[in-house]
Amino acid sequence: MTTALEAPDGADTAWPGPRPGADPLPGRLDRWLAARGAELVSIRRHIHAHPEPSHSEFETAALIVRELEVAGLAPRLMPRGNGVICDIGEGDRVIAFRADIDALPLQDLKDVPYRSTVDELAHACGHDVHTTVMLGTALALAQLHEQGQLPGRIRMLFQPAEEAIPSGAPEVIAAGGLKDVAAIYGLHCYPQLPSGLVGVRSGPFTAAADTVEVKLSGPGGHTARPHLTADLVHALGRVIVDVPALLDRRMDPRAGVSMVWGAVHAGQAFNAIPGSGEVRGTVRILNRDAWREAPELITKLIRDVVAATGAEVEVNYRRGVPPVINDRMANAVVAGAAGAALGADRVVEAELSMGGEDFSFYLEHVPGAMIRLGTGVPGSDKRLDLHRGNFDVDESCIGHGVRVMVHTALAALATGEF
DSSP: OOOTTSOOTTOOOSOOOOOTTSOHHHHHHHHHHHHHHHHHHHHHHHHHHSOOOTTOOHHHHHHHHHHHHHTTOOOEEOTTSSOEEEEEEOOSSEEEEEEEOOOBSSOOOOOSTTOOSSTTOBOOSSHHHHHHHHHHHHHHHHHHHHTTOOOSEEEEEEESOTTSSSOSHHHHHHTTTTTTEEEEEEEEEEEEEETTOEEEOSEEEEOEEEEEEEEEEOOOEETTOGGGSOOHHHHHHHHHHHHHHHHHHHSOGGGOEEEEEEEEEEOSOTTEEOSEEEEEEEEEESOHHHHHHHHHHHHHHHHHHHHTTTOEEEEEEEEEEOOEEEOHHHHHHHHHHHHHHHOGGGEEEOOOBOSOOTTHHHHTTSOEEEEEEEEEOTTOOOOOOTTSTTOOOOTHHHHHHHHHHHHHHHHHHHOOOO
16 A cells, blocks of 8 residues: 555655744644645545454554654564554653554444445544554654654554453553653544544543443243242342442442443243343443442442342453543643643543543553543534444544644653653
8 A cells, every 4th residue: 555654746744943933843843744644644544444453453553663664763563463662762751652543343334435444343433543643743753853852752552452351551561561651641532522622631531431240040930920939030120220229329429430231131931030131231430449449349239139039140240441530740731732732722621421441551550641632523513423333533633633742742751740
């Protein structure tokens, strides 16, 4: 293929020197993006058209490596070859940036030239944009380093398997991704904000997301004689209704706990009590301490509720991801950088999300912050929400994301707080 970062004929893609009397970084970055913006859009479209599932992002990782090597960098593949780690610059203190690179198992429903070429697989969460923004950031920072204007070391983490459980962040950490890292930053597409805006928030940002599965069993029997068996459908109903209600009274309401069932299965015949049944759902929590306490408490509540029904119970509580808790100082750094890059009026307060994000695993080790990158088409009433087959973005968001991340890199290197 033609790589997305090959320059158009006659284009000067070298990092421009400062213009006399002007703030050097914003103007130079704008001119660099004017020359390379179309190429970044092209690479986003290539990734979008060629999505790869979680844990199998081999071609995407290889593309990232090729582009970074062309820029004179020395990226390294993760042990399984489906993720990339790359340092830019020099110094003992490292500021890290993370992009997730996997796609979702959804059909791409858009009628566009860059529609997914893989059946039942699509970049419906914007990871193609995340990857392209961070790749563009890496290329810009590499040119700054070549000119002796990068005052430290930046590490780019192109992470596999954000959409899977187990997810890829622990693999990146195990591969040395956080070695010497003082702080880490990430971004996520947000179609509710128009392109050109970013959302920032200190403290809780996204929720922990766990799954719970409850399996009940009993001898089964005739619906005319429920007293001779364990009425599993009734027992499941008790679990579905009583456990979330009890949980609301047993955990601090300020912890932001949400338990919602998504699937229930039991029986076939209207006049037969089944011998087995199950219910599955999610537990989402905004508070880190409450998240750590949840498995033991929820398991006990389920067992206590089922005990009165006579059914046998098996509880499988599965950890997903911790909550994303943005560090106050890191959030201040990225908020200030976003204001410098786009204008203070383009930085807004981000809403809390009960969705899960495995960026949280990094924040268990080092301070950092995630922001929301506006991707909505200004003035459009077309709803292009995440995790939908028609999801798409205003591609001008790529340039805005690069601006914010380059400014954040320099601001984070300059601060002594980490």
